Amino acid sequence: MVQPKSQDREEFFKLYEISRVINSSLDLKTVLQFIMNITNDIFKAEAGSIMLINSEGKLIIEVAQGLSEEVIRNTEVVLGEGIAGWVAQKGEPLLLDGKVEDSRFTALVDRKDVIKSSLCVPLKTKEKIIGVLMLRNPTSSPKFTTDHLRFLSAIADQAAIAVENARLYRGEKERVEEMVRLNETLSYEKMKVEAILSSMADALVVTNLSGDILTTNPAAERIFGIDRSLLLGRSYQLLFSGIGLEDLWKKGLHGKTSFTEISLKKPKELFFRVIVSPMRNVDGAVQGVIFLLQDITELKRVTQMKSEIVSMVTHDLKTPLTSIQGFVEVILSRDLPPETLHNYLVIVNEETVRLVRLINNLLDLAKLEAGEFKLNQRPVDLIKIIRSIIPTLTLRSSNHEIVFVPPAFVPKVFADEDLIIQVLNNLLSNAIKYSPEGGKITINLRWSENLVEVDISDQGIGIPHEKLPRLFDRFYRVDSKASKGIAGTGLGLANVKYIVEAHGGHLRVRSGEGKGSTFTFSLPVAAG
Numbered sequence: 108m109v110q111p112k113s114q115d116r117e118e119f120f121k122l123y124e125i126s127r128v129i130n131s132s133l134d135l136k137t138v139l140q141f142i143m144n145i146t147n148d149i150f151k152a153e154a155g156s157i158m159l160i161n162s163e164g165k166l167i168i169e170v171a172q173g174l175s176e177e178v179i180r181n182t183e184v185v186l187g188e189g190i191a192g193w194v195a196q197k198g199e200p201l202l203l204d205g206k207v208e209d210s211r212f213t214a215l216v217d218r219k220d221v222i223k224s225s226l227c228v229p230l231k232t233k234e235k236i237i238g239v240l241m242l243r244n245p246t247s248s249p250k251f252t253t254d255h256l257r258f259l260s261a262i263a264d265q266a267a268i269a270v271e272n273a274r275l276y277r278g279e280k281e282r283v284e285e286m287v288r289l290n291e292t293l294s295y296e297k298m299k300v301e302a303i304l305s306s307m308a309d310a311l312v313v314t315n316l317s318g319d320i321l322t323t324n325p326a327a328e329r330i331f332g333i334d335r336s337l338l339l340g341r342s343y344q345l346l347f348s349g350i351g352l353e354d355l356w357k358k359g360l361h362g363k364t365s366f367t368e369i370s371l372k373k374p375k376e377l378f379f380r381v382i383v384s385p386m387r388n389v390d391g392a393v394q395g396v397i398f399l400l401q402d403i404t405e406l407k408r409v410t411q412m413k414s415e416i417v418s419m420v421t422h423d424l425k426t427p428l429t430s431i432q433g434f435v436e437v438i439l440s441r442d443l444p445p446e447t448l449h450n451y452l453v454i455v456n457e458e459t460v461r462l463v464r465l466i467n468n469l470l471d472l473a474k475l476e477a478g479e480f481k482l483n484q485r486p487v488d489l490i491k492i493i494r495s496i497i498p499t500l501t502l503r504s505s506n507h508e509i510v511f512v513p514p515a516f517v518p519k520v521f522a523d524e525d526l527i528i529q530v531l532n533n534l535l536s537n538a539i540k541y542s543p544e545g546g547k548i549t550i551n552l553r554w555s556e557n558l559v560e561v562d563i564s565d566q567g568i569g570i571p572h573e574k575l576p577r578l579f580d581r582f583y584r585v586d587s588k589a590s591k592g593i594a595g596t597g598l599g600l601a602n603v604k605y606i607v608e609a610h611g612g613h614l615r616v617r618s619g620e621g622k623g624s625t626f627t628f629s630l631p632v633a634a635g
């Protein structure tokens with residue numbers, strides 16, 4: 108084994124030490140500062156600097172010693188200019204021993220007259236020159252020698268590797284930080300999208316190009332009654348089977364947006380407006396299909412109700428009005444005998460009463476529909492209010508007998524008195540109205556711990572069994588021989604049902620054609 112000379116050995120150990128120190132950090136600034144300190148310790152130069160080539164291809168001082176702040180800040184050397192520029196361009200070390208008048212000094216040396224010697228070595232990695240390491244001494248110090256240059260070059264080789272490593276590390280670190288930032292932004296955006304999706308009232312189902320469900324929202328889970336986890340990855344046809352949305356889905360694949368209306372029985376019938384549109388990526392290419400389902404059940408109901416009202420108004424309001432108009436015209440244009448005049452006026456009066464009733468029913472309905480009525484609930488004595496309305500009802504008919512034998516005690520109900528009077532009036536007038544032959548009308552009261560039940564039974568025309576399911580629908584009237592000629596609006600029972608249910612009670616009916624009817628409603632018992 109060849110033994111190095113003692114000076115070489117010393118240099119070898121120093122170099123080893125230098126390499127150890129400068130590689131102990133991956134922070135570029137620290138690495139550069141280490142290199143500067145070490146060269147300073149070894150060469151005891153008056154001034155020194157490490158310059159790196161920036162992205163514009165210029166040399167910038169990264170660390171220095173013995174140079175003014177101003178010089179550090181303002182030095183910017185173009186490759187090929189001055190000592191540093193020359194070394195960075197050629198990639199060769201340079202030793203200057205006092206040639207102060209050399210024009211290459213101008214870029215870096217601010218005190219040309221006192222400069223004695225300078226060392227400038229390139230910082231080279233395998234592929235490229237990344238900067239220069241430069242030292243200089245004033246006239247008073249001994250000149251640098253070629254040995255110095257050789258040793259500084261060896262240090263520079265180590266330094267270049269450390270700098271490159273630190274730079275790579277910095278680049279890597281920045282990339283990781285950028286990825287973390289990107290990830291955070293993505294998570295935030297994802298959170299926002301999820302918040303929007305989950306607070307949406309409309310159901311959303313997104314499929315890929317093969318029709319597999321990619322995502323849904325809670326509204327979709329609610330509407331279809333299927334857990335999201337069971338839907339993801341399954342075909343959209345699982346949700347829309349038998350509804351015929353395949354054509355729309357295919358149109359979506361071809362970039363077209365289409366609309367349709369569907370109904371789902373879940374368990375009661377709900378109506379939806381479905382918008383099927385393509386899902387595109389940033390380049391506009393179709394990536395899947397989006398189904399958006401808007402619940403239009405209420406809208407449909409209101410629209411239907413409006414059209415029913417319009418047809419009812421045109422029919423039911425027009426009939427009495429035409430008749431009133433006709434009779435009034437006759438009364439005005441002819442000289443009628445008093446008896447005929449009286450009969451005509453009776454008809455006009457009846458028609459007017461019918462009109463008023465119709466308008467009142469409509470107003471009640473409008474109020475109930477608009478949710479404008481507020482329950483003014485308090486303990487109400489049902490026996491008392493039933494007793495109070497019986498006399499007026501009896502006045503309206505001579506061939507009906509109203510029978511009311513209440514139990515000795517019935518607890519008070521928690522109810523809105525005016526609305527309950529309205530319920531009783533409706534049911535009792537119907538009982539009278541739909542028993543044209545007269546008969547008994549019986550009011551019964553029953554009570555349990557929580558409820559009081561009221562039966563109103565008549566011996567009238569009754570209701571055919573098959574008509575019962577629709578009896579409480581708005582504007583529904585039984586169309587039968589027996590009910591022919593009995594005036595009404597078909598709104599009374601709908602209102603009764605609405606009011607009773609708003610109290611937390613129930614309305615039901617037992618009836619058969621020609622067998623009379625019993626309407627029963629319940630109300631909650633008042634506490635205490």
Ligand code: ADP
Pocket residue numbers: 533537538541565567568569570578583584585586590594595596597598599600601623624
């Ligand atoms: P209206 O009496 O104004 O037509 P309702 O909503 O009060 O409207 O009643 C709806 C329908 O139910 C009536 O048209 C009638 O055919 C039937 N109905 C209601 N009450 C009775 C009853 N006590 N007996 C027989 N049919 C009834």
